Amino acid sequence: MLRDFCAERSVPVRETGKVVVVSDDAQMDALDELFRRGRENGVELEMLDEPALAELEPLARTHGRALWSPTTAVADPVTVVEALAARVRERGGRIAMSSEVTAAGPGWVVSRTGGFMSAGHVINAAGLHADTVAHWFGVGEEYRMMPFKGLYWYGSWAPGTLQRHVYPVPDPRNPFLGVHLTVTVDGRVKVGPTAIPTLWRENYGGLSGFDAGQAWQIARQYPRFLTSAHHDVPALMRSELPKYYRAHLVRQAQALVPSVRPDDFTTKGRPGVRAQLLHLPTGRLEMDFVVRGDDRSTHVLNAVSPAWTTALAVAQHVVDGIFAR
Numbered sequence: 001m002l003r004d005f006c007a008e009r010s011v012p013v014r015e016t017g018k019v020v021v022v023s024d025d026a027q028m029d030a031l032d033e034l035f036r037r038g039r040e041n042g043v044e045l046e047m048l049d050e051p052a053l054a055e056l057e058p059l060a061r062t063h064g065r066a067l068w069s070p071t072t073a074v075a076d077p078v079t080v081v082e083a084l085a086a087r088v089r090e091r092g093g094r095i096a097m098s099s100e101v102t103a104a105g106p107g108w109v110v111s112r113t114g115g116f117m118s119a120g121h122v123i124n125a126a127g128l129h130a131d132t133v134a135h136w137f138g139v140g141e142e143y144r145m146m147p148f149k150g151l152y153w154y155g156s157w158a159p160g161t162l163q164r165h166v167y168p169v170p171d172p173r174n175p176f177l178g179v180h181l182t183v184t185v186d187g188r189v190k191v192g193p194t195a196i197p198t199l200w201r202e203n204y205g206g207l208s209g210f211d212a213g214q215a216w217q218i219a220r221q222y223p224r225f226l227t228s229a230h231h232d233v234p235a236l237m238r239s240e241l242p243k244y245y246r247a248h249l250v251r252q253a254q255a256l257v258p259s260v261r262p263d264d265f266t267t268k269g270r271p272g273v274r275a276q277l278l279h280l281p282t283g284r285l286e287m288d289f290v291v292r293g294d295d296r297s298t299h300v301l302n303a304v305s306p307a308w309t310t311a312l313a314v315a316q317h318v319v320d321g322i323f324a325r
């Protein structure tokens, strides 16, 4: 759906495809599982041997086999969101920028610039703040936001040097994909992201967005998370925290593309903060979409990656759910 939308609105898309590579035999089962799941979901996929991988992406390295996703592509998120906003406005929708919603309940919303507004149905898609908004409605009380910061570094390589996204096999116990190499729509290469725990939601640099109350609340969730039976959290911390150091982070990518050098990746990208939901009773990080609601409100609580790529399909699913009630 997003590909069609981009074509319709002349949003540039780069047809990169993606390879998922492995570094040892221990990762083969996880690679096979990705292949099985992808096929089950109707995704076009192919298993490659080393010579076939070398032909598709000469810079990538694997151990025996690699997965090839020919339909993976990339677009610039800002351009896509601007195109979506233009479409909403063309169809008579109104978008209120810089207008924080400070309170809401079934049938009403209060925002900083719009004041009190009545609403037939409230859809909460507030990303990092989705849990807070849902709690105003008494929905999703068992969930809390557990933000993780993602840092990227851009390479100085000439555009087109790397042609395909190159990803590792993710650890199925965690909802993170691991450090990978992404080709941007203009052919540049970036390495990342990290998944570094952060104590406040809008931690986009230095102390920006710091909120002591929020930090205290998130810190209080840590004992539950650290002792979670669902994740090896100490191991996660040991692997993620050192990635704050650029050279360490960039070196992780050498397992995928050996020619990556820390000195070539020195331009910091805009950080992102992952709106990751923690299920408090079990200490589990939710790995899938979580949508809750009733006949007056719907709450998109866990819209983690790839919720940008799948945004139109998810929106359709959410809206169908409202009309089905």
Ligand SMILES: Cc1cc2nc3c(=O)[nH]c(=O)nc-3n(C[C@H](O)[C@H](O)[C@H](O)COP(=O)(O)OP(=O)(O)OC[C@H]3O[C@@H](n4cnc5c(N)ncnc54)[C@H](O)[C@@H]3O)c2cc1C
Binding pocket: 099, 100, 101, 102, 125, 126, 127, 128, 129, 130, 149, 150, 151, 193, 271, 272, 273, 274, 275, 300, 303, 304, 305, 306, 307, 308, 309, 310
């Ligand atoms: C490092 C990183 C890399 C990622 N890579 C990918 C990728 O390659 N592919 C992919 O598909 N996805 C990726 N994602 C995930 C993707 O960014 C998210 O899934 C997606 O942005 C979720 O969309 P959303 O609309 O639910 O939330 P958001 O994009 O966070 O939007 C929520 C909006 O609500 C606003 N808001 C919040 N609270 C209020 C309030 N009280 N009042 C008014 N407005 C409010 C916010 O300002 C924001 O504009 C990545 C995420 C991260 C962090």
